[in-house]
Amino acid sequence: MLHLTLPLLVALLMPMHTRLARSEPAVDAVVTSSPRELRLWFEGGMEAHFTQVALRGSAGARMALGAPVRGSEPGLIVVPVPMTLRPDHYTVAWETVGRDGHPMRGTFRFMLAAPDGTIPHAEMPSVVDSSAWGAGTAGRTVTGGAVSAEAGPEGRSTRSASQFARASRPVRWVELTALVTALGAVALLLGVLRTGRGGAAHERFIADAVRRVTILGTGGAAMFLAASVSRFAIESQTLHGGSGGMSPGSLARTAATGWGRAWVIAAAAMAMLLVVLLYRQRAARAATGAPAPRGGDLALGVAALAAAIGPAMTGHAASAVSLMPLAVLADWLHVIGASAWVGGVAGLALAASPAALAQPPGDRAAAMAWLVGAFHALAVPSIALVVFSGVVSGWLRVGTWRDLMASNYGDLLLFKVYLVAFTALLGAYHWFRVHPRLMAAAAGDDRTARHLQWTLAVEVAVSLFILGLTATLVTTPPPR
Ligand code: HEM
Structure with a gap:
């Protein structure tokens, strides 16, 4: 058992995010002959083209260095040094792009000793680090207590990169x-x-709810595609x-990265979802009065599951140094669960409960009670x-209590958990207090049904806030 759990524990304690693992010459090394090439090993995946x-x-x-090329080992970048260097202190500045699409940058130094072994004196930065540009701390060099932002190897300014990161938050x-x-x-x-689930009594209400929820889903899918195109444009501008x-060549190069390929898959899945939802809307219009059309259930389910993997493949999970498959799986399941719960509540508030309230006065409370009962089975x-x-994703990104607190x-994660707890309490209130009142409501008394619509709206508003917080979380470098 120990031989299985030990590697897992060791892997869990390793850093998660793309980083420079080692180099030749090594960080702070003193070398005695001029290196013919610089060799940089990255963990967590990187885009060679953007290095x-x-x-x-x-x-x-x-x-003047040669062009960086991918080495024979995973994560290795080799840069030819065509001239003979003289004894001195040298600083290597690197930029690359992680599998999550985040630009990373860092510097390190090495010394070349004279033939007699002495190292020439030079004023050099005392601390160098590597980090994601988007954090606004990119390539920080600390000299004599002052912190200054540096341009990267090609002179791309840190400020413009972090501006792009900030610009991407509302889009996310x-x-x-x-x-x-x-x-x-x-x-x-x-x-x-599902037609037939509510019995003949709810057939008409369910048909109307299906129609409204389909329209809401269509709007969501269209909005996702529009936001996703903007995110692609921001990513391409960040990379270039x-x-x-925004030139056709640059856009094509962005699409050819690991991030770009995952983006294309998620966008294609959402486009398929949009097409199926539009088809169902048309079919519903053509068959007014008939049971709600159920065509394309399988395509809808497959497209939804494929679209749900997009955030994992274009986010922090994709650049995990260790346990990447687990990080992606956890993120994928997280998006599925979050969508079924919080997206389901949004569907109830904005589409299904208005359908219940559009029923004749005597049927409203019963329709609403049926809705809450049926949704409860999905929500739990x-x-x-x-x-x-x-919790699994949080553990993989944060790792220690100290990093969680500091x-x-x-x-951001803790604040998100508080808000999620509040939303869960609202859900419990709906189930334990509102649902029994709906069940007991006399025919024609739709006050509880209307009250429920209000509290559902509050749940949606808090969820919007949670999603805003999540957008900040996924554009903030995790501790690991
Ligand atoms: C105990 C509750 C929760 C915890 C501990 C939690 C934690 C996390 C963590 C650690 C991530 C990964 C962020 C990253 O990639 O750096 C994440 C992503 C996400 N969470 Fe939550 N979350 C919780 C509840 C929720 C809820 C209720 C929602 C629904 C509104 C939600 C929606 C999302 C979404 C949409 C993502 C984005 C996935 C991505 O872009 O990779 N989460 N969450």
Whole structure:
């Protein structure tokens, strides 16, 4: 047993995010002969095409290097050094892009000793680090207590990269909200609003709810595609250092990265979902009065599951240094659970409960009670899935209590958990207090049904906030 658990524990304690693992010459090494090449090993995956390396002597002069090429080992980048270097202190500055699409940058130094073994004196930065540009701390060099932001090897300014990261947050918020709405609508259509489930009494109400939820899901899918295209444009500009990222060649190069390929799969899945939902809307219009059309259930389910993997493949999980498959699986299940729960609540509030309230006065409370009961069966396992997968993802990204308490990422995560707890309490209130009152409501008394619509709206508003917080979380470098 120990031989199985020990490697797992060791892997769990390893850093998660793309980083420079080692180099030749090594960090702070003293070498005695001029290196013929620089070798950099990255963990967590990187895009060779977007990797740049610069070498400077202590006077700041930049050495002309050969083009970086992918080495024979995984994660290895080799940069030829065509000239013979003279004894000096050297700084290597590197930029690359992780599998999650985040630009990373860092610097390290090495010394070349004279033939007699002495190292020339030079004023050099005392601390160098590597980090994601988007954090606003990229490539920080600490000299004599002052912190200054540096340009990368190609002179791309840190400021513009972090501006792009900030610009992407609202887009991520819209994108995640749209994703959860579209997938929540699918969860309601496939898991709750099944024709015949509510018996003859609810047939008409269910048909109307299906129609409204289908429209909501269509809107969510269309909004996701629009936000996703904006995110692609921002990513391309980040990778290519500005508006040059919008040229056809740059866009094609962005699409050819690991991030770009995952983006294409998620966008194609959502486009398929949109087409199936539009087809169902047309079919519903053509068959007014007939039972709600159920065509394409399988396609809808497959497209929804494929679209749900998009965030995992284009986010932090994809660049995990260790246990990457587990990180992606946890993130995928998290998005599925979050969509079924929170997206389902949005579908109830915005589409299904208005359908219940559109019923004749005598049927409203009963329709609403049926809706809450049917949704409860979907919500409970979804909440369990969200919490379990969220804790696994949180553990993989944060790792220690100290980092949870002392990092920006940890603060955001804890705040998110408080808000999720509040939303879960609201759900419990609906089930334990409102549902029995709906069941007991006299025919024609729709006050509880209307009250429920209000409290569902509050749940949706808090969920929007949670998604905004999540958009910040996924654009903040995790501690590991
Ligand atoms: C105990 C509750 C929860 C915990 C501990 C938790 C934790 C996490 C963590 C650690 C991530 C990964 C962020 C990253 O990639 O760096 C994440 C992502 C996410 N969470 Fe939660 N979460 C919880 C509940 C929820 C709820 C209720 C929702 C629904 C609104 C939600 C929606 C999302 C979404 C949409 C993502 C984005 C996935 C991605 O882009 O990779 N989470 N969550």
